[in-house]
Amino acid sequence: MNVFLRELRMYRASTITWTVSLAGTIMLFMSMYPALAREIDDFVQILAGFPEVVLKAFSISLDTIGLLTGYYAYVFTFIMLAGGIQAMSLGLSLLSKESRDKTADFLMTKPITRNEIVTAKLSAALTVLLITNAGYLTAGYAICRLVGTSDVNLKLFFMISITMLFVQLIFMALGLLVSVFARKIKNVLPVSLGTVFAFYIINILSSATDDAKLRYLTPFQYFDPNRIQMTAQYETVFVVLTALFVPAAILASYIIYNKKDIHAL
Amino acid sequence: MNVIEIDHLTKYYGKTRGIIDVSFSVEGGEIFGFIGPNGAGKSTTIRTLLGLIYPTSGSAKIFGKDCIAHGPEIRRQIGYLPSEVFYYDGMKVGDLLRYSASFYRKDCSKRIQELAEVLDLDLTRKIDDLSYGNKKKVGIVQGLLHEPKLIILDEPTGGLDPLMQQKFFDLLLEENKKGATVLLSSHILSEVQRLCDRVAIIKDGRIVKVEKISTLKESNYKRFKCEFTAMPDANMFSIDGVENLTIDGNVASFLFRGDVNKVVRMLATLDITDIWAADPDLEEIFMHYYEKEA
Numbered sequence: 001m002n003v004f005l006r007e008l009r010m011y012r013a014s015t016i017t018w019t020v021s022l023a024g025t026i027m028l029f030m031s032m033y034p035a036l037a038r039e040i041d042d043f044v045q046i047l048a049g050f051p052e053v054v055l056k057a058f059s060i061s062l063d064t065i066g067l068l069t070g071y072y073a074y075v076f077t078f079i080m081l082a083g084g085i086q087a088m089s090l091g092l093s094l095l096s097k098e099s100r101d102k103t104a105d106f107l108m109t110k111p112i113t114r115n116e117i118v119t120a121k122l123s124a125a126l127t128v129l130l131i132t133n134a135g136y137l138t139a140g141y142a143i144c145r146l147v148g149t150s151d152v153n154l155k156l157f158f159m160i161s162i163t164m165l166f167v168q169l170i171f172m173a174l175g176l177l178v179s180v181f182a183r184k185i186k187n188v189l190p191v192s193l194g195t196v197f198a199f200y201i202i203n204i205l206s207s208a209t210d211d212a213k214l215r216y217l218t219p220f221q222y223f224d225p226n227r228i229q230m231t232a233q234y235e236t237v238f239v240v241l242t243a244l245f246v247p248a249a250i251l252a253s254y255i256i257y258n259k260k261d262i263h264a265l
Numbered sequence: 266m267n268v269i270e271i272d273h274l275t276k277y278y279g280k281t282r283g284i285i286d287v288s289f290s291v292e293g294g295e296i297f298g299f300i301g302p303n304g305a306g307k308s309t310t311i312r313t314l315l316g317l318i319y320p321t322s323g324s325a326k327i328f329g330k331d332c333i334a335h336g337p338e339i340r341r342q343i344g345y346l347p348s349e350v351f352y353y354d355g356m357k358v359g360d361l362l363r364y365s366a367s368f369y370r371k372d373c374s375k376r377i378q379e380l381a382e383v384l385d386l387d388l389t390r391k392i393d394d395l396s397y398g399n400k401k402k403v404g405i406v407q408g409l410l411h412e413p414k415l416i417i418l419d420e421p422t423g424g425l426d427p428l429m430q431q432k433f434f435d436l437l438l439e440e441n442k443k444g445a446t447v448l449l450s451s452h453i454l455s456e457v458q459r460l461c462d463r464v465a466i467i468k469d470g471r472i473v474k475v476e477k478i479s480t481l482k483e484s485n486y487k488r489f490k491c492e493f494t495a496m497p498d499a500n501m502f503s504i505d506g507v508e509n510l511t512i513d514g515n516v517a518s519f520l521f522r523g524d525v526n527k528v529v530r531m532l533a534t535l536d537i538t539d540i541w542a543a544d545p546d547l548e549e550i551f552m553h554y555y556e557k558e559a
Contacts, residue, residue, distance in 0.1 A: 002367040010353070102351035106407070109315045110368040111341040261278075261318040264308055 003107070003117060007124035010097075011090070018086045019132045022079060023139030029075040030143040033068065040066035057208035059226050068148050069156045072140075073225035079136070080164055080220060081200050087168035088192035090128060091175020094121045095257060096185040104262050114258045122250065125172055133165045156229055163223035163234075166242055170219040171196065173249035180256040183263070216241070266329075268293045268415055268446040269314065274323035276309050283309040285470045286323070291448055296441055298461035298478070299450040306470040307450040308348070311419050314448075315345060327415065341369065344413035348420040350404035352392045358403055359388035362410060369411040380406040383432060397424040405433060409440065416440060416447045422456060434460060487525065488549065490518040491532060492539040504531060509549075520545060 036043060044062055047055065055062070059077055064070025095118070098104040107117065140161055144152045175192060179185060199218045206214035206221055215221040215238075222238035269291040276283035284306035291297040301307055312318045314325055316336035325332045327339045352361050359377075366373035381388055384402045392403060401424045408416065416437065422430050437460065441447055451457050457464060458478060466473045493515050502510050506523030515538075521528050532540070 002364065006353075006364060101353065102349070103353055105317065105345075105347045106350075106352060106365070108317055109340060109343070109345040110365070111337045111339075112368060113337045116337075259319065262312070263318070264312065 001120075003112070003120035004124050007094075007121050008127060011124065011128050015128045015131055018082075019135035022082060022132065022136045025082070026075065026079055026136065026140045027143045029078075030072065030140075030147050033071055033147045036071065037066060037068075053208045056210070057204045059207055059224070061226050061230075064226070064229060068144065069153055069160070069229045070226075072144065072157065073160055073229040076160055076164075076225045077220070080167055080225075081196065083132070083136075083164040083168050084171045084196045084199070084219070085192055086132065087129060087171040088175040088196050089188050090125050091172035091177075092179045092185060092192055093188045094125055094176060094179065095253075096179040096182065096188070099184055099262070100186070105264075108262055115254060118254050118257055122176075129165060129168050129172065133162070133168075136164065137161050156232060159232065159234075160225045160228050163225065163228070166223055167219050169246050170222070170242060173246045173253075176253045177249045177256075180253045180260060266293045267291065267326075268328060269297075269448065270326040270329075271310070271314075272324050272326070274310065274313060274325055275321045276306075276313060276318065277321045282306075282470045283318075283321075284313075284467075287467070287470075287472050288323075289465045289472055289475045291446060293446055294441070294444060295462045296437070296447040296449065296460050298457035298464035299448060299467065300452065300454065300457055300464050301467035302452060305467045307467060308419055309470075310467070311417055311448070311450060314417065315340065315343070342414040344408040344411065344416045346404050346408040346416075346418045346421050348423065350400050352400070352403065354393060356392055357388070358386065358390055358392055358395070361392060361403065362388070362406055365407045366410055371411065373410045373412075376410050376412060377406060380409055380436070383436060384429065398426065398429065401425055402429070405436070409436065412440075412443075412445075414445055416445055418447070418449045418451075420451055420453075421449070422451075422453065430456075486545050486549075487521050487528075488518065488541075488543050488545040489521055489528060490516065490541040491535075491537055492516045494536045494538055497535050501531060501535070504528065520549065 044066065047060060047062060047065070058074075060074055061070060065074060093100075098107055108114075137158075141152070141154075141157060144157060174195070178191070178195075185191060200220055202214060202218040203220035205211070206218060219242075222242055223234060228234065267290040271287055271289055274287045275285050287306070287310055299307055299310070309318070313320050314327060314332050316333055316339075319333060328342065330339055332339055353364075356364070358381075362377050362381075363374075366377065377388070380386075384405060386399065386402045386406060392400065395403065401421075405421070408418070418437075422433065425433060434456070437447055437449075447460075449457065449460060461478055463475065463477050464481070465475045496512065496515050496517070499510070499512060502517065502519060504527050506521050506527070508520045508522070510517065510519040
């Protein structure tokens with residue numbers, strides 16, 4: 001419990017920053033919706049002038065962009081990108097931070113098992129993600145209610161928004177796995193930015209080319225907000241993939257971390 | 266009873282040598298020195314004992330229990346002070362010590378106060394703002410606050426002024442009197458000589474010797490220094506037992522181990538203006554070990 005609380009305190013500032021930024025971003029984007037909705041015909045006309053591949057790449061659906069949930073689904077892809085970076089950074093730094101800050105010797109010579117350390121840190125990370133998502137959801141729902149002309153489709157809003165948590169879990173588990181393999185990660189942000197953007201580019205390619213196989217390679221395609229707002233359901237195969245990958249990566253991290261040598265400073 | 270038993274411990278980092286076939290035991294209640302040049306494998310041995318790294322082969326037991334399998338349980342009774350101390354950013358000294366104490370199932374607040382007072386450490390300051398020596402003090406308190414039965418120190422005195430060193434040694438001796446066993450790794454021979462009952466000497470990853478300090482000191486080594494009216498032929502000194510012979514003008518000095526009469530008889534044939542004979546200090550004996558193996 002002491003390690004868990006210590007970790008929470010350590011991530012307090014960054015959690016607040018991330019939550020406020022995500023909430024602020026969605027509020028900014030959604031506050032533009034009324035203006036857009038008023039002149040939706042002109043807007044769609046302009047968009048229609050773009051090559052189809054560009055519209056696809058950026059997940060713009062001409063049929064639904066004028067609807068509240070349609071516009072929200074489009075904007076949400078950027079939120080997901082930011083959320084992915086937060087989660088990947090979190091996963092990468094959880095265990096590697098102790099080596100980087102040279103506190104590993106302090107922590108690991110205490111009467112505590114490696115499993116207990118991973119569990120405590122993982123619980124803290126999960127708490128951080130839950131807080132971020134709760135903050136985001138609240139802000140997102142409030143702004144949608146505010147700008148929506150009709151009643152907001154709560155189910156769709158929730159179905160789309162909660163996928164940020166799922167994608168974040170994937171990135172956090174991935175970051176954790178990478179961090180236990182690496183001997184030392186000097187700087188977390190370049191690694192997490194690089195990885196998440198790489199997946200985002202695969203995502204764009206996959207959308208633009210309609211390549212079904214590419215979709216499996218990037219978590220950003222697992223819960224496609226456009227599809228969700230049109231079909232009101234998740235794709236089973238990707239739900240299963242997520243449900244398999246996250247526990248597997250976490251389990252592997254436990255196993256590897258238990259065998260890992262903690263090197264001197 | 267042996268508090269530490271190291272049994273043929275070997276550690277390779279990939280292909281790089283850490284330690285090879287290290288075996289020695291530390292008895293309950295003793296202050297055991299672990300000495301060797303930089304890179305000899307002192308820290309590798311200690312880190313294995315603490316379960317920070319895993320041995321390639323061999324094993325080590327602390328309190329009779331395997332230090333890997335029963336690591337967390339064993340560490341309940343171990344206090345560790347690393348050679349370099351870095352602690353979480355933005356924490357105050359008191360916060361860190363309370364965090365450290367929270368890992369042990371007992372109330373350590375009184376002990377923290379005591380130790381901080383002895384070492385003259387301000388608990389309200391931020392660790393980031395502390396000098397190297399003061400950070401070291403935080404490390405000492407952190408290592409001793411739960412009154413461990415085994416204290417492991419890895420080159421602990423760097424950064425402490427002589428007065429603080431003395432206080433620190435007094436603390437260690439006090440803990441030792443209360444029953445704590447101490448394993449002190451160092452390359453500073455005088456502090457080992459002052460504190461320890463026995464030492465293990467490690468070089469290039471292997472234990473060269475495990476010996477009582479008192480035995481080392483009285484291992485019949487004598488340091489001779491003679492001034493002659495005229496320097497005799499260097500061959501005169503090639504008696505069994507003469508080592509480290511240096512000749513500087515009319516002065517010859519050497520270490521001798523064996524029957525002193527042989528040297529006296531040899532010297533009696535020469536014309537001497539002055540002579541010194543003394544026990545060598547530990548430094549000389551250790552240098553001797555290091556060099557012989559090189």
